[in-house]
Amino acid sequence: MAQELTSPPPARLASPCDGSSGPTAPWWRDAVIYQVYVRSFADSDGDGVGDLRGARERLPHLARLGVDAVWLTPFYASPQADGGYDVADYRAVDPVFGDLQDADDLVRAAHELGLKVIVDIVPNHTSERHPWFEAARAGAGPERDRYVFRPGRGPDGAEPPNDWESVFGGPAWTRVADGSWYLHLFAPEQPDLNWNDAGVRAEFDSVLRFWLDLGVDGFRIDVAHGMVKADGLPDIGHGKQASLIGTQRLPFFDQDGVHEIHRGWRRLLESYGPGRIGVAEAWAPTPERLALYVRPDELHQAFNFQFLNCPWDAAALHRVIDESLRATTAVGAPTTWVLSNHDVVRHRTRYGGLARARAAALLMLALPGSAYVYQGEELGLPEVAELPDELRQDPAFWRGEGQDGLRDGCRVPLPWTLRGPSYGFGPGGSWLPQPADWSGLSVEAQTGDPASVLELYRRALELRRAHPALGAGEGVEWLPAPEGVLVFRRRAAEGDVLVVLNTGADDVELELPAKAPRLLLSSAEDAVGTAREDVQDVRVAADSCTWWAI
Known part of the structure; x- marks a missing residue:
């Protein structure tokens, strides 16, 4: 007997985008933003390192994928002690990535394709070579x-x-x-700036204006929670402090003084028009603390690390989604959703398999707000665990009791083609070795294959853009569901979408609250396209997510 989902009446949790959706809503409230880790995206000159020209040449892939914007990791002049997050000159492009003309060309090319451009800014610290x-x-x-x-x-x-x-x-x-x-809260090569100094504040205002004048659409603010330290720099009293980040307030992170800085930057951004945005990389102990960064007079978005860190568990996901939406709704901001980035183990590996990664993608893209896609997740890339120690460049790898030091595994250059010395990454090799089996995960191999992860993402983004109930939409309505399953409705006047996530190891039979639900999309390869128009009792595959029009 299928389990009925039509009663009791569902609870509704308002979207943080309520009142701001529709054709006149700002682009960033429901944007899908693609992160390009520049050194690993595309190499144009054969030196084995990705560059801005390579990224520009591959922008059509992003346009076809269906994203709204591209976020570029730092490409500024740098000794590269921490992958470019140690900046020696904020107004210059590092020669390994090209030059200022390449940056200008990339921004113009992206805009011609309808893509916004967000660049990293690193205000907590500089390079020791600055x-x-x-x-x-x-x-x-x-x-x-x-x-x-x-x-x-x-x-x-x-x-x-x-x-x-x-x-x-x-x-x-x-x-x-x-x-x-x-x-130096990070590597010794990255000395922290003193944001009580007026010269520091004036310099960064000038740097932001430099890139805004070049045409960028916004900034991802690295360590947005770290620029202000507690008065007196008090001791913490115990070790292994990195494990506390994001779980409690620390005297060097999430101090209230950072918000004055972000208010000033919001005013600067608005002086360039309503479409320029600031995105906070802010580790905060609660969704409520995180929401402070996106109050109406502060930044536009903040990364939702609670969602990224959530385990593959229906109850935990339900709780994090509720808490995230509630906190951002209270300040009128959109919630962001992210599964992977350049600092964490790729979610295919973290969640324990490709099926879960596919399902998580559909869950993320069905939620109200803005979503971030890390390069390669649309290919279903796993973490690369086996890398020679002598090739690793993560500074945490060589130091103890800090980050796990294994961030290189999510930064291996992308495979684009079935063949070639670096599967199309560039005309030469790649700065980190690509696994031999990545040919089959390349863009070329997956394009046109309806069962591929790439085509799943393309279809999901197409539906998200086209269906009024997705994207910003009208919030989330939870429906009753058996243990291990999440069911929620996204409403729109033109029709609703029902999202069913099964995190369990077994298939589940459900009775959908509609006489003729229509399958829009399923993460389970063997379920795609098999639903009948008159079906009411449906079988939901283990570790899968489905979208139904009702």
Whole structure:
């Protein structure tokens, strides 16, 4: 007997986009944004490293995929101690990625294809090779005030100023020749800026204007939660501090003072028109704390790491979706949904298989708000676990008690073609080795195959764009469901969409609340296209997600 889903009356959780959907809604409220990790996306010159020209040449793939915008990781001049997140010059392109003309060409080409462009900005720290820090390390001039220098503790100041640890492991302080110490919440090559200094604030206003004048549509703000530290830089009192990030407030993260900075940036963005946006990479201990970053006078979006970190469990997903929507609704902002990025294990591997990855994608793309797609997830790429130690470039790999140090596994260059020295990534090799079986995961191999992950994403994004109930839509209505299953309705005047997610190991029979539900899309390969127009009792495959028009 199929389990009935028509009673009791469903509870409705309003979308944070309520009142802001429709043809005049800002583009970013329900945008699907594709993250390009530049060094691993496409290589135009054969040096094995992706570049801006390569990214520009592959933009038609993103347009065909159906995304709305592209987010580019840092391509600025950098010694590359942390994949470009150690910036030496915020107004210059690193030669490994091209030059400023390549950046301008990419922005123009993206706009011609109808794609917005978001670039990374790194305001918490600079490179140690930045001219400011080179002067600061050499003496006590005005540049030293732009960083966080302190005298040491203990005999002769030989101990760090406090017990803070680097996110990458080890102490968060390094001593310089005159005996003082500087703060680096990440690698020693990434000294933290002092955002109490007026010169720092003025410089970043100028940097933002530089790229806005070039035509970019917004910024993803790296470590948006970290620019302000607690007064007095108090000790934390215990170790393994990286494990606490996102679970509690720390004296170096999520301090209230960051919001004044973001308000100023919101005003700057709005001076360029309503379409320019700021996106916070902010680790906060609760959805309510995260929502503070997207109040009406602050940033436009903030990454939802609670959703990314949620296990493959229906009850946990239900809770995180509810909490996320409730928090952002309270401040009138859209919720964001993300499954993978350049800092975490790819969700195909994290969730335990391709079936779950496909289902998670349809769940994410059916939720109200904005979704982020990390390059390669549309190909179903797994994490690459086996990489030679000598080729790894993640700075956390060489330090203990910090991040897991295995971020290189999600950064392996993409396969584009069935053949070639790097499966079409470039005319030469690739900076990290690609697995031998990636030919079958390439864009070329998957294009036109209705069972492929790529065609699933293309169809899902097409439906999301076309169906009024998806995207911003009219919120979420939960319907009763058996254990391990989530069922919710997305409403629109033109027709509703019912989303069914089965996280269990067994197929489940359900009775849909419609006389003739029509299957729109299923993540289960053997279920696609098999539904009958008059079906009412439906079988939902294990580890699958389906969309039904009712």
